[in-house]
Amino acid sequence: MSTVQISAADVNKLRQQTGAGMMDCKKALTETNGDFEAAIDYLRKKGAKVAASRQDRESNEGVVIARTNEDGSKGVIIALGCETDFVAKNADFVAFANAVANAAAQHLPATVEELNNLEVDTETSRVKIGEAILDMTGKIGEKIGITSYEVLVGEKVVAYIHGNFRLGVLVALNANPAGADEAGKDVAMQIAAMNPIAVDKDGVDSSTIERELEIAKEQIRAEGKPEEMVEKIAQGKLNKFYKDSTLLNQEFVKDPSKNIAQFLNGIEKGLTVTAFKRVVIGA
Secondary structure, X not given: OXXXXXXXXXXXXXXXXXXXOXXXXXXXXXXXXXXXXXXXXXXXXXXXXXXXXXXXHHOOEXXXXXXXXXXXXXXXXXXXXXXXXXXXXXXHHHHHHHHHHHHHHHHOOOOHHHHHOOEEEOOOOEEXXXXXXXXXXXXXXXXXXXXXXXXXXXXXXXXXXXOOOOEEEEEEEOOOOOOHHHHHHHHHHHHHHHOOOEOOHHHOOHHHHHXXXXXXXXXXXXXXXXXXXXXXXXXXXXXXXXXXXXXXXOEEOOEEEEEHHHHHHHHOOOOOEEEEEEEEOOX
């Protein structure tokens, strides 16, 4: 029996994360001694309708800028965070975020610290990004900083910004044929909307696979299926997970008759995605 005290705040936090009912969340936390990850698995095993991710709704404020270099072989995403939506929508704040992204795309620093040491032009002088952020923090009165920074390199990298600077995507393709820019944008929009966890099933880590199999088996046993059928049915559910959660296997949103791999192969035989990055405010 659990000896951990489950507070109303804990229950509400799990409810916000999963979308499950209040009593279901309380029982899940009680049964798992307050372990949130285990409680989410408990809810799924019991068949509760758990949202895949609701973290974006609890985001802090800011803007995301995705940018590529001149030849489209490298790309960056930066998230410049602030505390209020009012500041995030300010034209000067967005312009500064663009200046930071431009500097990053030009110099490709390896870390946020290195990025903060690059220089940008302000209204009065040329200063380091970190100093400009400190100055902006003092003037605006909000905590401001670079909360995410990603770099991607490939034969062809395409950048996409979605939702009024709320989300940015980079997609790396293995070739740069005619139509690569448009195809890359379509794939980036797919990533923005569907949030895949990997390029294909080979990119899914073993712990995630084991977790999905365990949940599937518990669901199957709860349905009363014979034990000798559990493994086979669980593998089928795992294949469905790959189809839903890995980019190349997902149905193409613009044309559900094909998946992303087939869509790209139709642009040029062998064209595929080698990597992607997705940054969302508050994630």
